[in-house]
Amino acid sequence: MFKLTFLGTSSGVPTKYRNVTALALQTTLNRDWWLIDCGEATQQRLQHIALTVHDLAGICITHVHGDHTYGLPGLLASASMNGRKRPLILIAPAAVKAWLEATFLHTDLYLTFPIIHIDVDGDQEVHQEPGLRITSHALSHREPSVAYRFAVENSKWRLDNAALQASGVAPGPLWGKLQAGHDVQLDDGTVLAADEFRIAQVDRAAVVVGGDNDTPSLLSGACEGAQLLVHEATYTEAVLQKVGPGPTHSSVQRVAQFATASGVPNLILTHFSPRYDNSEGMAEVEAEARQHYEGALFLARDFDRYELSVDGVVRKLEA
Amino acid sequence: MFKLTFLGTSSGVPTKYRNVTALALQTTLNRDWWLIDCGEATQQRLQHIALTVHDLAGICITHVHGDHTYGLPGLLASASMNGRKRPLILIAPAAVKAWLEATFLHTDLYLTFPIIHIDVDGDQEVHQEPGLRITSHALSHREPSVAYRFAVENSKWRLDNAALQASGVAPGPLWGKLQAGHDVQLDDGTVLAADEFRIAQVDRAAVVVGGDNDTPSLLSGACEGAQLLVHEATYTEAVLQKVGPGPTHSSVQRVAQFATASGVPNLILTHFSPRYDNSEGMAEVEAEARQHYEGALFLARDFDRYELSVDGVVRKLEA
Numbered sequence: 001m002f003k004l005t006f007l008g009t010s011s012g013v014p015t016k017y018r019n020v021t022a023l024a025l026q027t028t029l030n031r032d033w034w035l036i037d038c039g040e041a042t043q044q045r046l047q048h049i050a051l052t053v054h055d056l057a058g059i060c061i062t063h064v065h066g067d068h069t070y071g072l073p074g075l076l077a078s079a080s081m082n083g084r085k086r087p088l089i090l091i092a093p094a095a096v097k098a099w100l101e102a103t104f105l106h107t108d109l110y111l112t113f114p115i116i117h118i119d120v121d122g123d124q125e126v127h128q129e130p131g132l133r134i135t136s137h138a139l140s141h142r143e144p145s146v147a148y149r150f151a152v153e154n155s156k157w158r159l160d161n162a163a164l165q166a167s168g169v170a171p172g173p174l175w176g177k178l179q180a181g182h183d184v185q186l187d188d189g190t191v192l193a194a195d196e197f198r199i200a201q202v203d204r205a206a207v208v209v210g211g212d213n214d215t216p217s218l219l220s221g222a223c224e225g226a227q228l229l230v231h232e233a234t235y236t237e238a239v240l241q242k243v244g245p246g247p248t249h250s251s252v253q254r255v256a257q258f259a260t261a262s263g264v265p266n267l268i269l270t271h272f273s274p275r276y277d278n279s280e281g282m283a284e285v286e287a288e289a290r291q292h293y294e295g296a297l298f299l300a301r302d303f304d305r306y307e308l309s310v311d312g313v314v315r316k317l318e319a
Numbered sequence: 320m321f322k323l324t325f326l327g328t329s330s331g332v333p334t335k336y337r338n339v340t341a342l343a344l345q346t347t348l349n350r351d352w353w354l355i356d357c358g359e360a361t362q363q364r365l366q367h368i369a370l371t372v373h374d375l376a377g378i379c380i381t382h383v384h385g386d387h388t389y390g391l392p393g394l395l396a397s398a399s400m401n402g403r404k405r406p407l408i409l410i411a412p413a414a415v416k417a418w419l420e421a422t423f424l425h426t427d428l429y430l431t432f433p434i435i436h437i438d439v440d441g442d443q444e445v446h447q448e449p450g451l452r453i454t455s456h457a458l459s460h461r462e463p464s465v466a467y468r469f470a471v472e473n474s475k476w477r478l479d480n481a482a483l484q485a486s487g488v489a490p491g492p493l494w495g496k497l498q499a500g501h502d503v504q505l506d507d508g509t510v511l512a513a514d515e516f517r518i519a520q521v522d523r524a525a526v527v528v529g530g531d532n533d534t535p536s537l538l539s540g541a542c543e544g545a546q547l548l549v550h551e552a553t554y555t556e557a558v559l560q561k562v563g564p565g566p567t568h569s570s571v572q573r574v575a576q577f578a579t580a581s582g583v584p585n586l587i588l589t590h591f592s593p594r595y596d597n598s599e600g601m602a603e604v605e606a607e608a609r610q611h612y613e614g615a616l617f618l619a620r621d622f623d624r625y626e627l628s629v630d631g632v633v634r635k636l637e638a
Contacts, residue, residue: 013397016366020393040393041360047335064426066396074339074359074389078332095425102421106414107383108462143427 001028001152001205002308003317004230006300007045009270011234011249012067014041015277018302020067021270023209023230024051027152029131032057036148036209042071043078049303053079058089058127060134061096061120062211063145069096073103080112091118091126091134093144120146131155137222139213141248147210149222154203154310157181163197203310208264212271214248216258223262227312230300231255232271236288239273252285256292266314267293270300320347320471320524321627322636323549325619326364328589330553330568331386333360334596337621339386340589342528342549343370346471348450351376355467355528361390362397368622372398377408377446379453380415380439381530382464388415392422399431410437410445410453412463439465450474456541458532460567466529468541473522473629476500482516522629527583531590533567535577542581546631549619550574551590555607558592571604575611585633586612589619 003026008019020039024046026032033051035042038059046053053075061069079088090096097117103109118126122138131153136146159179169175169192174184178197185191206226208219216231223229233256234240234249252269259267269289276285282299289297296314298306305317322345327338339358343365345351352370354361357378365372372394380388398407409415416436422428437445441457450472455465478498488494488511493503497516504510525545527538535550542548552575553559553568571588578586588608595604601618608616615633617625624636 013400014363014366019363040390041363044333044338044360044363047333066392066426066428069426070389070393070396071359073385077385077389081332095427099422099425102425103418106418106421107385107388108414109385 001154001203001310002026002150002207002228004207004268004306004308005049005051006270006302006304007042007049008037008039009272009300009302009304010067010277011232011271011273013274014039015274018272018274018277019045020070022071023270024049025150025207025209026051027132027150028154029152031055034134034150035059037062037068037211038071038075039067040070040074043075045302046075053082053084054086056088058091060126060136060148061090061092062139062147062209063141063143064093064095064099065143065212068211069099072096072100073107073109076100076111076115077109080110084113087114087116089116089118089127091120091136091148093121093146094119095143122146135222137208137219139211139218140215141212145211145213147208147213147219147222149206149208149226151206152204156201156203157198158201160197160199167192167197205308205310205312207308212249214245214250216250216255217261219258220262223264226264228266228268228308228314229259229262229264230268230270231259233269233285233289234271234273236276236284239275252288253292256289259293259295264295265312266296266298266308268298268300268306268314272299320473320522320629321345321469321526321547323526323587323625323627324368324370325589325621325623326361326368327356327358328591328619328621328623329386329596330551330590330592332593333358334593337591337593337596338364339389341390342589343368344469344526344528345370346451346469347473348471350374353453353469354378356381356387356530357390357394358386359389359393362394364621365394372401372403373405375407377410379445379467380409380411381458381466381528382460382462383412383414383418384462384531387530388418391415391419392426392428395419395430395434396428399429403432406433406435408435408437408446410439410455410467412440412465413438414462441465454541456527456538458530458537459534460531464530464532466527466532466538466541468525468527468545470525471523475520475522476517477520479516479518486511486516524627524629524631526627531568533564533569535569535574536580538577539581542583545583547585547587547627547633548578548581548583549587549589550578552588552604552608553590553592555595555603558594571607572611575608575616578612578614583614584631585615585617585627587617587619587625587633591618
């Protein structure tokens with residue numbers, strides 16, 4: 001139902017192996033993809049994966065801090081230089097729009113495509129199209145910050161095999177016509193109505209992607225019915241206690257405990273402080289997470305790709 | 320006298336192997352280094368070389384276009400997160416200052432160090448310190464654009480061996496004292512004045528680094544006495560003719576012809592259109608350059624390092 005590609009998994013500053021935050025999200029609906037946050041050098045990251053800016057439907061920015069936004073002007077400029085015409089949806093707090101407008105003004109940047117700005121301010125529906133609904137959910141951070149919930153509904157028709165066999169129609173081209181919704185006439189003149197031989201099946205899945213946030217429980221509502229939570233885990237709990245509440249980030253423990261309480265079956269942690277960017281550091285993060293969460297757990301690395309299947313299972317795809 | 324490290328050599332948009340423009344310049348004077356232009360992801364490039372932001376004395380921006388500036392906010396933010404206190408000199412057209420101030424305002428960015436803004440507007444001295452003089456030189460581009468000329472004077476004292484031998488002082492510690500400028504007294508009471516036994520030697524070198532520019536001859540004055548010119552060569556002449564004068568860039572031919580006319584003995588071309596980012600493309604660029612310039616020619620690639628020695632020779636350093 002979803003594919004996620006992590007383009008940056010470091011908090012605040014890039015490291016040699018982790019860039020600042022950006023996440024590409026695809027659905028099974030179509031070729032479109034969505035970008036959630038756009039830290040500096042996101043466009044450079046995109047050159048190493050299969051997604052193109054032409055298929056980018058929209059960008060969702062969680063909050064205005066530079067490690068989540070400084071890649072925006074370059075990505076928009078390059079899309080223009082490559083001749084993009086398709087309008088781009090930009091869902092973001094108002095400060096992002098103000099900064100971009102100042103950037104257009106001062107840096108002689110003219111886009112070849114329109115931007116459809118959707119101002120985000122807390123809990124609201126920010127986008128809806130057939131099969132896809134995106135909502136924003138207020139978080140707690142130094143600057144206004146939100147999570148985005150992507151909910152997909154994929155409707156399809158499957159054949160009612162029992163009914164078909166009872167009607168005596170042998171497997172063949174007629175089955176395909178019925179499945180596509182066409183009534184068919186048999187050689188003996190009998191007319192079979194498609195609606196009596198097919199059953200609507202609706203697959204649903206939802207993913208919640210948090211922005212910077214020191215209070216995971218704010219996502220209780222958003223996580224209802226969601227199969228996957230992606231959330232920052234900037235520090236281990238011990239380091240968060242030492243650093244104090246100033247940075248308004250979450251600890252691994254707090255996110256893991258919330259994920260357990262909310263019952264979300266898959267959890268991907270990201271946005272790690274550079275102090276953990278080594279095998280000992282990541283082992284510490286993983287141990288703390290597993291102590292408080294027994295679901296399917298993943299610690300994102302740059303270029304990691306994950307798939308959420310229709311049965312609600314998340315698996316990491318091969319590189 | 321100088322070391323140059325190319326951090327980005329692509330024009331307009333990054334490619335898989337070339338980032339947008341940035342160039343690190345070191346002198347033999349001290350540990351300081353200077354950054355000329357700061358395209359997006361310059362800070363990520365810096366993580367792969369030996370220079371640290373702590374030793375960065377200043378940034379010279381040639382013009383406001385994003386492929387030369389969009390890495391500035393992230394580099395400044397990361398320097399702050401890493402606790403930089405040392406003031407940073409920022410030599411740039413006024414539009415860059417305006418854009419940065421808008422960026423500070425809208426994106427909640429507070430620096431831990433002061434920025435010393437030097438507004439650039441055409442031909443002027445933009446910085447002077449013992450041994451180093453930086454001047455700017457107006458170019459012709461869609462937005463106000465300049466070249467920077469770095470002139471280094473490295474003064475040192477060498478001993479006058481003939482005078483020493485005539486005085487009968489045997490080689491030993493006294494020679495070192497004289498070289499350091501201390502008068503010395505011999506066992507027989509004779510006093511030797513340092514100034515009579517040492518000779519001032521001044522090594523000089525100058526490098527000119529152009530910004531985007533469609534008229535290389537504007538650098539005639541700047542190139543007088545310079546040993547190295549670094550200049551954009553966005554297109555081959557045939558492509559420039561096809562593209563037309565709109566982009567206000569130089570062709571390889573025009574830069575090479577100017578370098579020949581100015582007599583500058585070393586030429587490094589950079590800022591290539593992505594269309595040349597393959598071996599055939601670069602071969603075409605090189606052939607056109609060699610046709611019009613017989614000096615020492617280099618086509619910059621990302622992470623290339625070059626040294627300009629005291630005898631005016633440029634050589635490419637091993638990776």
